[in-house]
Structure formats: C-alpha cells, structure tokens
Amino acid sequence: MSPRSVTLLSALLAASSVSAAPAALQKRDMVTAVIDGQTVSWENNWFGAPAPTAAPTAIPSSVAAAASSSAAANNAGGQWITASFAGEVFSWQVNAPTATPAATSAAPAPAQPTSVAAPQPSQAGNTDPSCKDVHIFLSKGWNEPYPGRQGKLAGAICYGLDSCDYEDILYYNAEGSDYCTAVSEGDKNGIDQMTAYANKCPASKLVLTGYSQGANIAGDILGGADICAGLNPGLDPSTSPGNKIGAALIFGDNRHVADQSYNVLNGSSVSSNDPRSPDSLARMNKFAGVLRSYCDQADPVCAAAGPGPFTVDNHLNYFDRYTDDAAGWVKYMLGY
Numbered sequence: 001m002s003p004r005s006v007t008l009l010s011a012l013l014a015a016s017s018v019s020a021a022p023a024a025l026q027k028r029d030m031v032t033a034v035i036d037g038q039t040v041s042w043e044n045n046w047f048g049a050p051a052p053t054a055a056p057t058a059i060p061s062s063v064a065a066a067a068s069s070s071a072a073a074n075n076a077g078g079q080w081i082t083a084s085f086a087g088e089v090f091s092w093q094v095n096a097p098t099a100t101p102a103a104t105s106a107a108p109a110p111a112q113p114t115s116v117a118a119p120q121p122s123q124a125g126n127t128d129p130s131c132k133d134v135h136i137f138l139s140k141g142w143n144e145p146y147p148g149r150q151g152k153l154a155g156a157i158c159y160g161l162d163s164c165d166y167e168d169i170l171y172y173n174a175e176g177s178d179y180c181t182a183v184s185e186g187d188k189n190g191i192d193q194m195t196a197y198a199n200k201c202p203a204s205k206l207v208l209t210g211y212s213q214g215a216n217i218a219g220d221i222l223g224g225a226d227i228c229a230g231l232n233p234g235l236d237p238s239t240s241p242g243n244k245i246g247a248a249l250i251f252g253d254n255r256h257v258a259d260q261s262y263n264v265l266n267g268s269s270v271s272s273n274d275p276r277s278p279d280s281l282a283r284m285n286k287f288a289g290v291l292r293s294y295c296d297q298a299d300p301v302c303a304a305a306g307p308g309p310f311t312v313d314n315h316l317n318y319f320d321r322y323t324d325d326a327a328g329w330v331k332y333m334l335g336y
C-alpha cells in the first residue's frame, strides 16, 4: 500500500477518533471501559442531549451491574445490553474477554465465537452442536475495539433468526499499528477462521462483512492479497469455505473500484485513491453474485478519487444509515 493512502486513512480516522477523546463524547464514538473486570465496548447512542464527557464515569451502577451479570451469564460475550440513563438509551455489546490481541506480533489466536442469539439445536447436516445456521465474520475498521460498528449489523442480521451468531476476524490494528502488517494478519486469520468454521459446520451459511481497513481484508479474502502483498490467493468460490458464503458486504472500502455490478449508494461510480488491482479485482468479482459494496460519494476513503465534497462522518455512519438495508439484503440472500 502506498504511504500516501496509509497516511490519508490513518490521519482521517485518527482525527475523527482522537479528537473525540478530550472533547464531549459524540454519538457513534466507540467507547471501551472495564466494568467489574470485564472489558466492554459499545457505540455511543447519545443524541439530542448534552453528552457525558467520559462514558466510563457516566455509567450508573445499575448499568454496571447489568453488564457484570450478563458477562457472568455469557462469558463468550456478544450479548446486547440496553439501559436508559438520564432519559437517553444506551446500548452496547459485551465483548468476549479473549478478543483483545496482546501485541502486533502475537500468533493468530483461535477464533472466539461470540453469540448474539440463544443456543439452538444445530441444523440438518451439522453434527457439532455449536454450529449455527448463519455464522457472520466481522472484519473491523481501523482502531475499533471488537466488534466495532459492525456489531450493530451482526445484531440486525441475527435478529429474528433462530440460529445465528458471529465471530470477529482477529487482527491487531490499533492506533500506531502498521497498516499492511495488520491487513496481512487479518487476511490470514480470516481465511483460517472461515476454513475452520466451514469444516466444523459444513451445512452453515457464512456471511462476511468488512468495514474500512476491514473492508480491505474482506476484499482480500475474496480476491486475494492486493497492495499489502502476501501469499493469499483469495477464496475459491467453488470450494469450501468460498462456496459457503451466502452474502458478503464491504463498507467504506479504501480499495473501492468504480462501476462494479455490486456497488451500491451514490459513490458507486467513483473509485478510492488506491483501487484494487485488476488481478485481485477479477478474482473478487467471482463473488459478485453474493457481494455488495457500500460507498457514499461524500466518504473521503472509498470515494476519494471522486468530486466530493467529503465529510469524515460519511465514512463513520454507514451502520447508522444502512444497517437495516444491509441486514434485510443478507436475510434475502440467505433465503429468510
């Protein structure tokens, strides 16, 4: 990846996340706090009223108790918690305590499935009782705690389904991490995790979704390593796990290429500054029938080569604006 795009993406996102730290907490900021020894993260849903200056100290004890008790009840994490405080509704998801990598050089950890639905009997064709009919792989954006903004999408996809859960594609991409080291780690872990799950649960339908830096990874998983190099050739759509993918989604892709059949929103006809290479794009396009790539024309990442005008907010708000649309499309693709 060229230094320019690394700088652009990091600077854009650093500006949007770092500047929020000392200032008032903004709607959509990701917040992480340790409550009773359990690390939880959530997307702030405050709006309309003055936001607290620091979320951890604003958490009332009743909410902390709810987080604590739900963590005890579901040590794998993933449970959604909703609480109202000062007339505003908070919701967040308890993270799996094992989901935080220790270091950039850490060996790939085993997948840690995080459940968002009550355990159900496995469907026909799967013998492992942990298998779900629908299993979602989330590839998070730069510097997001697991599961990141896409946690909301996982919840919406699984909502109303009897047998559905997700797991995070594990990779370290906190502020200061090397862009391509992180992408290569995510590419490898994503393919390994998807292969392992499909081997364990051959009758399950898989969903892959990636956002921002995680969109680069999702695209690499489908099309093979691109600007960040590496040995990954991408999944084969005719063999497992490629042929288990029922739907794949990409949001705010910094490898976005204009005018692909699966592009949606009004950034469809413009490219990013570092469009995916023709070879990798051709391989990714074997998945065109199950793929959607969301790009808003004002997103300074996926639509960077377009006319703008740009606003970082439109790189950050996909899951506020399009979660229902995306989840509805996934359910349709999976036959629900």
Ligand SMILES: *[C@@H]1O[C@H](CO)[C@@H](O)[C@H](O)[C@H]1NC(C)=O
Binding pocket: 266, 296, 297, 298
């Ligand atoms: C792109 O679509 C968004 C969402 O519908 C809209 O708010 C925005 O005005 C559109 N931009 C252009 C340039 O049409």
